[in-house]
Amino acid sequence: MALGAGAGTPAWGLNYDAMAGRIVGALRLQPGERVLIRFDRGHFEELVAPLEQRIKLAGAVPLPPLAYGPVPDFEKILAGADVYLWLPVRGDVPGDQREALARWLDQGGVHREIHFHWEGGSVWADGLFGEHSAALDVLYEAALEIDYRELAVAQQRAIRALRSGVVRVTTRAGTDLSFRIGDRPFNRQDGNASAERAKAARVRVDREIELPAGALRVAPLEETATGRIVVPEARFGDATARGIRFEIENGRVMRVTATQNQAVVEAALQAGGEAAYRFREFGLGLNPKLVRPRGGRVLPYYAYGAGMVRLSLGDNQELGGAVRGGFVRWFFFPDTTVEVNGRTLVQGGRLQPLQ
Numbered sequence: 001m002a003l004g005a006g007a008g009t010p011a012w013g014l015n016y017d018a019m020a021g022r023i024v025g026a027l028r029l030q031p032g033e034r035v036l037i038r039f040d041r042g043h044f045e046e047l048v049a050p051l052e053q054r055i056k057l058a059g060a061v062p063l064p065p066l067a068y069g070p071v072p073d074f075e076k077i078l079a080g081a082d083v084y085l086w087l088p089v090r091g092d093v094p095g096d097q098r099e100a101l102a103r104w105l106d107q108g109g110v111h112r113e114i115h116f117h118w119e120g121g122s123v124w125a126d127g128l129f130g131e132h133s134a135a136l137d138v139l140y141e142a143a144l145e146i147d148y149r150e151l152a153v154a155q156q157r158a159i160r161a162l163r164s165g166v167v168r169v170t171t172r173a174g175t176d177l178s179f180r181i182g183d184r185p186f187n188r189q190d191g192n193a194s195a196e197r198a199k200a201a202r203v204r205v206d207r208e209i210e211l212p213a214g215a216l217r218v219a220p221l222e223e224t225a226t227g228r229i230v231v232p233e234a235r236f237g238d239a240t241a242r243g244i245r246f247e248i249e250n251g252r253v254m255r256v257t258a259t260q261n262q263a264v265v266e267a268a269l270q271a272g273g274e275a276a277y278r279f280r281e282f283g284l285g286l287n288p289k290l291v292r293p294r295g296g297r298v299l300p301y302y303a304y305g306a307g308m309v310r311l312s313l314g315d316n317q318e319l320g321g322a323v324r325g326g327f328v329r330w331f332f333f334p335d336t337t338v339e340v341n342g343r344t345l346v347q348g349g350r351l352q353p354l355q
Helices: 016-027 045-057 074-079 095-106 134-143 148-163 195-199 262-272
Strands: 034-039 083-086 112-115 167-170 176-179 186-188 208-210 215-218 226-236 239-249 252-257 279-285 309-314 328-333 337-340 343-347
Touching: 016 045, 016 083, 016 112, 034 045, 074 095, 095 112, 112 195, 148 186, 148 215, 148 343, 226 262, 226 328, 239 262, 252 262
Parallel strands: 034 083, 083 112, 112 208
Antiparallel strands: 167 176, 167 337, 176 226, 186 215, 215 279, 226 239, 239 252, 279 309, 309 328, 337 343
C-alpha cells in the first residue's frame, strides 16, 4: 500500500482529542513501549499533542515527532521504536523510507504501525484518488466510533463462509469471477493494533492497522481464479478507458479488451510486467458507517464500507500470496454480489446477515 496521500487541506473542526483516543486505544499500549509519530507540517498536525498526551497516560513513551520529508538516519530512528504511527501526508513518502519501514515490520515481535490515510482514502471505483470533502471528514470521524467487537464477529463469520467453498463475485456491469481461498491468511482490519495481534501476525499487512477500520482482505489461491473482471471506467495516466474486460484463467489475465482507450490499459499492464497480469486480492468492506454519499462518485476510505468489494491485480506478497513484481492496481465495486456455494454474502452491494 502506498504511504502517500492525495493533496488536501487541513480538516478543521474535527475532534482531534477523540481521534487521538481512538488511535491510542487501538494500540493497547504496554508500559514502556516507544511510539514514533510522523506528521505533515500544517496538515493534521493538531493531532500530535493529544496523541503524545494519551501515549504518556498509557504508560508508553512518545519519541520526538518526526516530520515527513528526507531523513538521512531514518532507519536508525525507526530502530528505536516499537510502534510507528503515521498521520495523513500530502504527497509521497520517499521510497527508501517505505522500504525501511517494511524491513522494520518484517522483524516481527511487537512492531506495528497505524495507518491514518484520511483524505488519501477517498477514491473512485477505479482505485485512484477522488476529491475529498468536508462531508467525508464528518463521515470518517463518525466511522472511527463503531462497535469493534461486532465488527470482529462479522469478519470471523465472513471468513468461515468464504473458506467454505467456491467464491463467486458478480456485478451488473458483467464481472463474473470465481476462486477459492483455501488456507490463505485473512487480514482483518478490525481496529485491533495491540502487541498481541502483532505477535500473531502471519503476513506484513497484519502489522499495518488502518483507521477507520472495516476491511477483510485475502489473496485467494491464484490458480483457482477464473472468469472476468469488468471495470466500467478507469483512469490510466491522463487517459480514461471505458468498458474494460480482464479475462482471467488460472489466475492470469489472458485477454484485455475495452470499448474506449484499450491501448492505454494494455500499455499499463505491459509496463507493470508479469505481476500486472496476475490476480492479486479479494477484499470485503464491513464498516457500517462508511456509507457512500448519495449520488457521489467517491467511495469512502478505500471502500471499507459494508458490502463494498475490492478486486485487484498484481503483487500480493504482503498478503501471503505467490505473486511478485511490485505492480499493484486496485478496482472497487460498490454494487457487487458475492456468493459461496450458492449462499449469498453480499447482494447488489448490500451485506447480508452473517451467521
